[in-house]
Amino acid sequence: MxxxxxxxxxxxxxxxxxxxxxxxxxxxLEEKITRKPSLFGSVSGEDITDEMIEKAQRELFREAEDV
Structure with a gap:
């Protein structure tokens, strides 16, 4: 060589x-530029009702017998 x-x-x-x-x-650098996702428009309707919150909690925190 x-x-x-x-x-x-x-x-x-x-x-x-x-x-x-x-x-x-x-x-x-790319990791720092990323933004947090927006929740705008993710819920149908204008206002979040108590019923919507309860339904989401039931779906998220299922009963032990469902597991």
Whole structure:
């Protein structure tokens, strides 16, 4: 292997390492940008009634015999 070949291989390895760092930084950046989901429009109707809350609680917290 000539001197030029080893020099090029070293530069390629450095570029690969830098690319991995950039990928990692980009992944961390995307996590910070994400927004919390909006619940706007997820309930039909204009107001949430007590009956709607009770129904949701019954569906969420089922009786032990349903399990």
């Amino acid at each position: 000539s001197l030029d070949s080893s020099n090029f291989l070293r530069k390629i390895e450095e570029m690969q390492r830098e690319l991995e760092y950039m990928k990692r930084d980009l992944m961390h």
